[in-house]
Amino acid sequence: MGLTKTEIFTNEQNHLAVLLKAMAHPARIAILQQIINANACICGDLSSELGLAQPTISQHLKELKNAGLIKGTIDGASVCYCIDPANWSELKEQLTLFLNSAELNNNCC
Secondary structure, eight states, X not given: OOOOOGGGSOHHHHHHHHHHHHHOSHHHHHHHHHHHHHTSOEESOOHHHHTSXXXXXXXXXXXXXXXXXXXXXXXXXXXXXXXXXXXXXXXXXXXXXXXXXOOOOTTOO
């Protein structure tokens, strides 16, 4: 397997890619939606709400935490987590800049 040449990209490009990669799974989107809808830290089991096994949810939470999208304690059955406001705000800003940078042309291809 080849290595990704992250050094040829800007820090912003690399960071946005890490955040989006962490979100690039429907279970992780569902977990983030649960946390956002709760509008508070969640301490407890999401398996009944999501229909996934607790170990699966824990793995997805770990990926989201490693990317910095959520913060809190994730240790086996004992979990408490919430959206990381600073990183969430940065993601929102970077994604908005990226999406708004395109001037779409209806006459293309």
